[in-house]
Amino acid sequence: MKNGIVNTYPSLKENIKVDVAIMGAGISAALTAWHLRNAGLTVAVFDKNHAGLGSTAASTAFLQYEIDIPLTKLKEYVGEADAVKSYKLCREAIYDIADLCKSLKPAFDFHLKPSLQYASFKTHLSDLKAEYELRKKHNFKVQWLDEDEIQKQFGFNAPGAILSKDGGEVDAYLLTHALFNAFEHAGHKVYNNTPIKQIEHTKHGVTLHTASNLKINAKKLVIASGYESLQYVSKKIADINSTYAMVSEPIEDTTFWYQNSLVWETATPYMYFRVVSENRILIGGRDDPFHHPHIAPSTIDKKAEMLRKAFSKKMPQIPLAPDFKWAGAFASTKDGLPYIGSIPERPNTYFALGFGGNGITFSVIAANIIHDLITGKKNDNAAIFRFNR
Numbered sequence: 517m518k519n520g521i522v523n524t525y526p527s528l529k530e531n532i533k534v535d536v537a538i539m540g541a542g543i544s545a546a547l548t549a550w551h552l553r554n555a556g557l558t559v560a561v562f563d564k565n566h567a568g569l570g571s572t573a574a575s576t577a578f579l580q581y582e583i584d585i586p587l588t589k590l591k592e593y594v595g596e597a598d599a600v601k602s603y604k605l606c607r608e609a610i611y612d613i614a615d616l617c618k619s620l621k622p623a624f625d626f627h628l629k630p631s632l633q634y635a636s637f638k639t640h641l642s643d644l645k646a647e648y649e650l651r652k653k654h655n656f657k658v659q660w661l662d663e664d665e666i667q668k669q670f671g672f673n674a675p676g677a678i679l680s681k682d683g684g685e686v687d688a689y690l691l692t693h694a695l696f697n698a699f700e701h702a703g704h705k706v707y708n709n710t711p712i713k714q715i716e717h718t719k720h721g722v723t724l725h726t727a728s729n730l731k732i733n734a735k736k737l738v739i740a741s742g743y744e745s746l747q748y749v750s751k752k753i754a755d756i757n758s759t760y761a762m763v764s765e766p767i768e769d770t771t772f773w774y775q776n777s778l779v780w781e782t783a784t785p786y787m788y789f790r791v792v793s794e795n796r797i798l799i800g801g802r803d804d805p806f807h808h809p810h811i812a813p814s815t816i817d818k819k820a821e822m823l824r825k826a827f828s829k830k831m832p833q834i835p836l837a838p839d840f841k842w843a844g845a846f847a848s849t850k851d852g853l854p855y856i857g858s859i860p861e862r863p864n865t866y867f868a869l870g871f872g873g874n875g876i877t878f879s880v881i882a883a884n885i886i887h888d889l890i891t892g893k894k895n896d897n898a899a900i901f902r903f904n905r
């Protein structure tokens with residue numbers, strides 16, 4: 517709402533042939549398109565609605581390397597080496613976005629920001645401490661804060677917390693349009709209002725059938741349609757949840773706690789809060805384990821009030837007047853990792869399914885891997901995110 521419609525793209529008006537078709541025009545598609553723009557291939561992006569207005573517009577735009585599943589638990593699912601590698605890839609993704617933002621003309625706004633995860637209850641303390649030790653062992657820049665230190669630096673009560681140095685923030689909606697702008701300048705096309713109704717796998721690649729009976733012939737297809745992509749995979753790989761967020765009116769103070777870090781907790785589902793532009797405080801969480809595309813405004817009101825109350829209980833010293841509130845869908849996987857790559861039932865097709873609370877860092881990883889798979893380069897990280905894990 518704050519940024520409005522920054523750019524629009526036409527709908528598809530005739531049958532076309534491209535090397536690579538990308539279905540969906542959110543941040544995952546934009547990053548993939550941007551990576552492919554100079555690969556000597558013709559690439560086109562198709563969205564059923566407007567570019568960037570899916571989950572990307574709902575995102576609270578924080579970049580974290582800590583995925584929704586702690587490292588101590590992830591290692592039980594995928595082994596310590598792959599768990600650490602996943603965390604490190606997410607950390608690299610933050611700095612990749614920083615570099616990418618710097619390289620865009622004009623340079624795109626990006627900030628590094630720390631994040632604090634606090635123990636919601638005393639009983640969570642030993643697990644959080646184990647998480648801290650494991651991350652320290654693998655050279656993540658983390659610091660342990662005890663109760664007094666949290667009170668001093670953050671102004672609220674919690675029994676213990678991990679302060680992580682590596683985090684960032686970027687407006688995913690505006691970045692999506694900036695990337696599409698560079699992509700179009702390289703001679704490629706983005707189409708709005710072009711729903712793909714059917715995917716036909718042919719001898720030469722794929723034929724996509726649009727809602728207005730046009731055909732897109734492509735050698736390769738990238739499915740980057742957010743949580744709606746799940747319908748194209750026969751195996752159940754994720755659950756869809758609803759998540760809620762509210763943002764306050766601007767507040768006069770400029771520094772509310774240590775470096776205005778992102779703050780989140782160990783409880784599941786977790787609540788998080790951060791400072792966003794114009795000195796507004798954004799609070800998110802209170803997830804529901806189901807999703808309906810049309811969540812009733814009364815539900816959003818109720819959830820926003822729960823978020824406000826929970827924040828005010830922690831930080832009564834910060835006056836908070838709610839301004840905007842919204843809901844969004846996000847999918848979560850059993851191990852918190854995304855699904856990236858191909859499946860036998862869909863030849864010549866690559867999925868960029870960056871699910872979970874830090875989907876944007878997963879979108880960066882997906883764009884790198886898919887670029888390599890399409891251009892025939894070996895990618896050593898692809899196996900971690902394979903479908904048959």
Ligand SMILES: Cc1cc2nc3c(=O)[nH]c(=O)nc-3n(C[C@H](O)[C@H](O)[C@H](O)COP(=O)(O)OP(=O)(O)OC[C@H]3O[C@@H](n4cnc5c(N)ncnc54)[C@H](O)[C@@H]3O)c2cc1C
Binds near residue numbers: 741761800868
């Ligand atoms: C409230 C909320 C807060 C979040 N906060 C964060 C955060 O702080 N940090 C973070 O990293 N992540 C966050 N996320 C997650 C992040 O927003 C998503 O992971 C990311 O935006 C997914 O981008 P995407 O491009 O994969 O999907 P989307 O942005 O959903 O894009 C998919 C596009 O595909 C299109 N599409 C679907 N079906 C078709 C079809 N048949 N034909 C053509 N087009 C189709 C849709 O219209 C849509 O535009 C948050 C999510 C929510 C909901």
